Amino acid sequence: MKWLVWTGSKKVSTIALLVALLLATVGARAELVIEITQGVDNPTAIAVVPFAWHGAGSVPEDIAAVVDSDLTRSGQFAPVDRSDMLGLPSTEKEVFYRDWRAIQSEYLLIGRVSVTDQMRIEYELFDVLRQTRVYSGVELGPVNEARMLGHRVSDKIYQQLTGIRGAFATRLLYVAVTRVPGGKDYFRLTLADSDGARPIVLLESREPVLAPTWSPDGREIAYVSFETSRPAIFRQNLQTGAREQLTNFRGLNSSPSWSPDGKTMAMVLSKDGSPDIYLMDLVSKKLTRITRHYAIDTEPAWMPDGKSLLFTSDRGGRPQIYRYTLASGQTDRLTYEGSYNARARVAQDGRNVVMVHQINGRFHIALLDLVTNRLQVLTSTELDESPSIAPNGSMLLYATKYGGRGILAAVSVDGGVKFRLPARDGDVREPAWSPYMSR
Amino acid sequence: MKHLPVAGKALTLLFAAIFLVACSSTDTKEAEEAAAAAAAAATAAQAAEQAAAAEAAAEVTRLQDAVAAVGNVFYFEFDSSALTPAAAASLDAHIALLKTNDRSVRLEGHTDERGTRDYNMALGERRANAVRDYMAASGIANYRVESVSYGEEQPVAYGSGESNWSQNRRVELK
Numbered sequence: 341m342k343w344l345v346w347t348g349s350k351k352v353s354t355i356a357l358l359v360a361l362l363l364a365t366v367g368a369r370a371e372l373v374i375e376i377t378q379g380v381d382n383p384t385a386i387a388v389v390p391f392a393w394h395g396a397g398s399v400p401e402d403i404a405a406v407v408d409s410d411l412t413r414s415g416q417f418a419p420v421d422r423s424d425m426l427g428l429p430s431t432e433k434e435v436f437y438r439d440w441r442a443i444q445s446e447y448l449l450i451g452r453v454s455v456t457d458q459m460r461i462e463y464e465l466f467d468v469l470r471q472t473r474v475y476s477g478v479e480l481g482p483v484n485e486a487r488m489l490g491h492r493v494s495d496k497i498y499q500q501l502t503g504i505r506g507a508f509a510t511r512l513l514y515v516a517v518t519r520v521p522g523g524k525d526y527f528r529l530t531l532a533d534s535d536g537a538r539p540i541v542l543l544e545s546r547e548p549v550l551a552p553t554w555s556p557d558g559r560e561i562a563y564v565s566f567e568t569s570r571p572a573i574f575r576q577n578l579q580t581g582a583r584e585q586l587t588n589f590r591g592l593n594s595s596p597s598w599s600p601d602g603k604t605m606a607m608v609l610s611k612d613g614s615p616d617i618y619l620m621d622l623v624s625k626k627l628t629r630i631t632r633h634y635a636i637d638t639e640p641a642w643m644p645d646g647k648s649l650l651f652t653s654d655r656g657g658r659p660q661i662y663r664y665t666l667a668s669g670q671t672d673r674l675t676y677e678g679s680y681n682a683r684a685r686v687a688q689d690g691r692n693v694v695m696v697h698q699i700n701g702r703f704h705i706a707l708l709d710l711v712t713n714r715l716q717v718l719t720s721t722e723l724d725e726s727p728s729i730a731p732n733g734s735m736l737l738y739a740t741k742y743g744g745r746g747i748l749a750a751v752s753v754d755g756g757v758k759f760r761l762p763a764r765d766g767d768v769r770e771p772a773w774s775p776y777m778s779r
Numbered sequence: 780m781k782h783l784p785v786a787g788k789a790l791t792l793l794f795a796a797i798f799l800v801a802c803s804s805t806d807t808k809e810a811e812e813a814a815a816a817a818a819a820a821a822t823a824a825q826a827a828e829q830a831a832a833a834e835a836a837a838e839v840t841r842l843q844d845a846v847a848a849v850g851n852v853f854y855f856e857f858d859s860s861a862l863t864p865a866a867a868a869s870l871d872a873h874i875a876l877l878k879t880n881d882r883s884v885r886l887e888g889h890t891d892e893r894g895t896r897d898y899n900m901a902l903g904e905r906r907a908n909a910v911r912d913y914m915a916a917s918g919i920a921n922y923r924v925e926s927v928s929y930g931e932e933q934p935v936a937y938g939s940g941e942s943n944w945s946q947n948r949r950v951e952l953k
Contacts, residue, residue, distance in 0.1 A: 571928075591926065610904055639898065652897075770896065
């Protein structure tokens with residue numbers, strides 16, 4: 341078996357240099373813009389008052405604006421316009437409930453921001469109708485992570501009001517592409533906050549980069565790069581930048597997928613003839629072939645318990661989703677509705693499976709409930725692909741085309757909330773929503 | 780008869796000399812003729828060789844022209860890796876040329892944008908391998924051929940719709 345460790349090699353330093361240059365020059369290019377297209381019918385009204393700044397100079401980040409935008413994007417909240425606010429309280433003493441009842445705000449969030457060696461955000465949530473404080477919290481962290489601290493405030497408020505853990509303090513991987521007609525496109529593997537802010541280019545290449553995916557602890561990523569003129573699977577540590585080429589086989593090297601325990605990488609190789617699913621032990625690099633079929637077997641996705649994997653196969657003539665159970669070695673077909681079901685991703689509950697589903701020649705994102713076996717089509721655009729579910733299972737991101745450009749879009753798992761995230765410039769594709777980030 | 784032996788000697792010498800001269804002149808003539816014949820044969824062979832080489836070169840040029848005429852891109856139907864008759868005919872031109880040399884080739888398989896990226900990666904390989912297998916059946920050894928799939932990652936035509944898609948479902952021989 342061939343694999344290379346590139347840490348410290350010339351190639352790594354070249355890429356690191358490239359990344360440093362890109363951070364300075366093209367960061368803004370890959371930046372996403374949010375356009376909310378559909379929310380719930382009766383969103384909860386909440387007033388997010390600008391947080392008071394207790395520090396020298398101007399406030400490093402408008403934390404309330406970050407929270408306001410997060411709650412708006414969830415589609416379940418209708419934040420009050422700042423210009424409608426009759427006062428700007430920052431402590432409980434300054435809160436006059438009648439001011440908020442008057443503008444029909446059901447909830448009120450206030451806060452205070454200060455910086456010593458770290459940024460400190462104190463915040464309080466009030467129920468306007470019941471006239472009580474329902475939650476208070478503190479977030480601490482480095483000043484350059486101010487936006488992430490704001491997202492953590494959003495997570496807590498979201499959980500308090502919906503009962504579901506928030507997934508705002510997470511990150512996205514995606515591939516941004518600048519077209520060069522008649523030449524080679526630019527591919528930029530990009531990392532951003534869950535709202536598309538603070539994009540960082542992790543890898544730029546004139547050869548295709550695709551299939552980005554996260555390690556279960558959110559510290560590492562894996563992807564396929566053609567930089568060697570052939571496809572190869574790489575893993576990369578986000579903290580140290582260390583990069584390792586995991587495969588260099590003849591034929592396909594595609595679809596990396598980390599096992600939930602982080603020890604194994606499922607992947608697709610065609611070195612033995614047809615595309616099959618293999619498991620690589622990430623320590624020994626030993627490979628185990630788990631499918632043996634002359635048809636296409638691809639797009640492995642682990643079930644959250646790590647006991648089985650879903651994959652796409654056209655062994656029945658057309659691509660459909662199958663499940664392979666590791667203990668028994670048994671393969672079962674899961675999808676029967678429609679002539680094209682592919683690239684499954686499983687929610688953390690192990691129940692909701694999202695996939696690409698074709699109807700009347702159009703490709704949509706559909707959700708299959710493994711308990712009821714009900715398939716629900718969630719999107720109405722026509723070249724939808726690459727679904728990726730938020731770690732809390734509430735929303736999913738996918739790639740689609742809008743106005744002739746590749747954009748990212750999001751939809752809630754009940755189909756009720758939708759928003760688009762086009763790039764300011766160029767095409768974006770293959771979103772991969774991170775797991776909850778370990779601190 | 781003292782003079783006789785002398786005269787006899789002289790005569791003997793004379794005859795011998797005449798004989799030798801005659802002999803040597805015969806040898807030279809034969810050698811010259813042989814050399815001329817050999818040279819003529821060599822020239823003829825060389826001419827034949829040159830003619831053959833010229834013919835072979837002309838044949839290679841003809842095959843190269845045939846390859847240039849058909850191009851190096853073979854197109855496929857939607858969701859299919861079967862060679863179309865047009866693609867097979869184009870490929871035959873390449874195979875004929877490849878039989879005159881020992882060049883290695885790279886077959887790059889591509890798909891249109893419909894369907895998922897990783898499934899298309901596999902479909903692109905299936906197309907490249909269909910070309911490889913057709914070449915193998917025509918006597919081009921597999922070790923000379925490498926299949927690399929790019930899936931839908933490197934379209935020729937960026938737009939949607941069949942007029943663009945049909946240009947992107949292809950195998951490029953490089």
